[in-house]
Amino acid sequence: AQSVTQPDIHITVSEGASLELRCNYSYGATPYLFWYVQSPGQGLQLLLKYFSGDTLVQGIKGFEAEFKRSQSSFNLRKPSVHWSDAAEYFCAVGAGYQKVTFGTGTKLQVIP
Amino acid sequence: EAQVTQNPRYLITVTGKKLTVTCSQNMNHEYMSWYRQDPGLGLRQIYYSMNVEVTDKGDVPEGYKVSRKEKRNFPLILESPSPNQTSLYFCASSLLAGSSYNSPLHFGNGTRLTVT
Secondary structure (H helix, E strand, O other): OEEOOOOOOOEEEEOOEEEEEOOEEOOOOOOEEEEEEEEOOOOOEEEEEEOOOOEEEHHHHHHHEEEEEOOOEEEEEOOOOOOOHOOEEEEEEEEEOOOOEEEEEEEEEOOO | OOEEEEEOOOEEEEOOOOOEEEEEEOOOOOEEEEEEEOOOOOOEEEEEEOOOOEEOOOOHHHHEOOOOOOEEEEEEEEEOHHHHHOOEEEEEEOOOOOEEEEEEEEOOOOOEEEHH
């Protein structure tokens, strides 16, 4: 069975600083990988997805993620964080037939 | 506007009193699913449906029921709620596209349920 680990429960960054959120997955085949963002009081919104091809994928709101098969990782990055990026971020792996496993989430706090 | 609509947003009830949380999507998606979100546990799948009249258990189905009589609606039923079902619930939908069915999910805004 697949699994996802987000080792950082909570991260605080200064506005304008760079951001990297870590995600490690376990899956026996080629994974389908997703990052979702949950703003307070909202549902989850897709930031980006990786299915195949270029290992560096671009998403919405200036986010990008890099798939590294050798490290079983799919880390999310943003070069310059804005206060509106404060939210909870979930990494997820898809195993076909919409069987999606989510990580436990990383809460991002942005300080002025 | 394409969306998944859940109602109610907040619900407080007592143990044993049957309740239904509604979910509707206007995107003609085949796939619909219910998740519960608990601190430190992420999202866990309760039930899902691949199409009308086709439903199946997810990872934590105990104490829940669902039905899919119409493509757009996928209600979650708690026949006899208990305090351990206090949680934040999300409905999601997606197309079943491609050979492996890994389409992104579209989520509702959540229902916060408290069972006392």
